[in-house]
Amino acid sequence: MNQRHLELPELLATDLDCYFEQLMLVYQHRLYAFALRQVGNAQDAEDIVQETFLHAHHALKNYPASRIRTLQLRQWLYKITVNVFRNHTRRSELQAIPLDMSEDSQLLEIDDQSVEPEMEVYWREWRRELEARVATLPQPYGVAVNLHYFEDLSYREIAELLNQPVGTVKANVHRGIQLLRRALETSKNETR
């Protein structure tokens, strides 16, 4: 992480009103890209990031300065974004396009293991196409894949952010990737 990111909590602790705009300027693009992947349309993504910043502002107003200083802003903002996204999804009843998640799907039997190197290469090639499809994943997998592969958060960071065991996060990332891969291949076969 850029060292200058690390100075922002201190500034926010000192003068929130003065520096909150800086916080938004620093993180708006990342959060927007994250939200866009998650919901799949620009208007919803902007709404989610707006709400995220407002919630963040209220939280920072509530926090003692000592708490602000200890914040890992990026993870913290993702955590709020995920919250907002979940509420947004609940409210708008925005349903992800269901992929094959039936009980007999082999995808559900994937072991909790890290993604194999060759698969990473494969995944990188199809990154953009996959990215556009993150929003179609069921929520637990979409959030985990989005944070891990597109926002570079470690499994441990995601586990803290989502308050889930690391193993669950790993499994969700893995399953999410498998689902995307399968969806993409299906789509290609259909267009041929």
Add this chain to the structure above:
Amino acid sequence: MKRDEAMDHNDNEQRLMTDIDSLAQQSHSRDGVYAPASLVPAVLSRLQVANAAVQSGMQAEQLDRLLTALEDSDWHVRATAVRALGELGERTPVEPLVAALNDEDASVRAAAVRALGKLGERAPVDRLVATLHDPEWAVREIAALTLGEWGERAPAGPLLDILHSEDEDPYVREAAKMALQQAHPAVFSPLAPDAVMIERTTDHHPGETGGHPRERARSYLTKLIVPFKSLSGRSAAGKNGQEQDSIIEIAALDAGAGSGSAQQQPVPARPRRHLALRIGEGVLAALLIAGLALSWLALAHRLHPSSPGSSSHPRQAPTAGFTVSPSWTGHDVSLTVVDGVAYAGTLGKEVYALRISDGSLLWRYNTDASVGEPPLVVNGIVYVSTANLGQGSSSIYALRAGDGTLLWRYNISSSYGYTPTVVDGVVYVNSPDGIVALRASNGKPLWRYTTQGYTVGSPLVVNGVVYVSATVDQGPGSVYALKASDGSLLWRYTAKYLYTPAVVNGVVYLSEGDVSEGGIVALQATNGTVLWRYALASTDFLSPPTVLDGIVYTIGTKFSPETAFASSGSYLIQTAVRTVPSKQKTPFWEQAPFKFGGIPSVYALRTSDGALLWHYMANKGEDISGSLLWVVNGVIYIVTNVDVGKNYIYALRGSDGSVLWRYTIEYTPSSALVANGVIYIGSDGWTEGGTISALRVSNGSLLWRSPIYGTVFNTPILVGESLYVGTGGGFVFALQASNGSLLWRYLTDVSG
């Protein structure tokens, strides 16, 4: 100073703003996805609209407008109104805020928690505690943080429950931990892994004692005396009759102090060195009152002997006199960093090697006694000093730095730990009655020298000469100069209550402590002849000298029994004199006897002839505590304690003693490092849970402050841009030196 501070602050802000602006320019999704330009202005607009509505309500003192805003369909307006209501002080209505605890939006509920938390006695405690179970983590987090600000009023149980709940959100657990550290520092003790480190107890820390300052001081001292007695009871079988004499005096003080409750309550576990200091304080107080000034001198020396520093041993431990009681449950970690590896010794008998880049464990070694001082690492060997109070055995372990394999072990028949000095393949280590030189490769003794009286500190080796300090109970002390090659005596200088020397440019500088006639003496290193002596007749105690740039600095203290209880502070910090050259390569370590109830002064003498260059006396009223002192780049830093929660750091110009600035800190410093224009101060974990603060050397302004869970006894270690500390809570912390953010932390085994 204020103008400079303001200018510095502005400059800093300017720089940071520029940095952040440029960062914002380049901060984007790596896939080229940009947020619409309308996003940030839209948020700012919504913030302004809500603020304007609420502000107009507040200015017009129209509660109705604010209450109406509570019904707004926009959660953001409701949350802003709740916050504004919380700012009305006496006029803040409770019921609407309690109703807001049931708002459908988490941010509104969180704002209500915060607003209600500010109402003091009017706050509905039960309702607020109930919000610790709110379905949203953000509300539970604020609830925990808010309760933490209530101090003793905050119920510890629910916070402990959160801390112990593995299902709880990590952010909420972290908040509960911060709250407990803030509200109930006395119950915070690292007994469980990682974030969960609490034991249930109702002890209060000393600073919380109410009543008249004098009573608080007495009560505080009485608490300190309890562990001393228990410790002394265990060591009564030892040979130190002086200790037993002192116990009687302390018991008398105890009875007279009238705070019997403190005797019933076991004092919370205190980490090792701190307790030693507090013991010393109790001893000192008792004897001051009893007028037994002479007798405690030797005891103080014995309990807390000073040690030599050596430019060739940058992380030389300060004392050989640490003791470890099996009843202490502190988890102090003593740290050394060498070649990218942090070596941590623990009171839990372990030695850890951690990679400093990420905190990963390289190896771990289990000794059979507590490790109370930082390991010493020389030429690929880790030397670890252990002590086992009550069993009369201590050891030096030599471990291979690469994998922790035991190379050899040398046993010493003593309950004290002895930290070695290693030079040119030879390990010099004191023992109760002398010094032994061991071959570093295999631990075989090369020679021994028997001193008169017990040794003090660690050997100092300079230019092929080993300097050893030894003293006799209530008798004279001596500095022995021995030939490093065979241990033969070159010369010996004897005076009353000698402390360990500094050797610079062929001259040995010594502080002679004597109640009637103290002084600084300069000896020819080759033969021990006196070059000059400066008498400080009005000074009862002198710290070991620090020599830098042709000036000898020392802190002298004139005791005044009538001031002993004048301040409620009564804190006693070890007086340490140390210099850390700007590159932090060779910190010079010295540790002086403690001071109590005296007025500390700083003396600066010319090395060439001992002439007094200047003398700075602390203000009356700042005279209770001991002081920490560093001399860096021509500036001297001292710390004085004024009252509970009030200490001053002074920066004095080294050339003339004039005050450059004074900075007030509310916590008690336990260690410090001055490097690269910054003072890093570790605070007493018992008064605030333990933090590291960074102050700008130029004007004393605070750069950052970070929690580190426990007292930092040893000097923080700066490597590149990272700061490493071992804490009384059993942690090794790696912090970003520029802003105090956590890089990693490692929790040692604290289950024992």
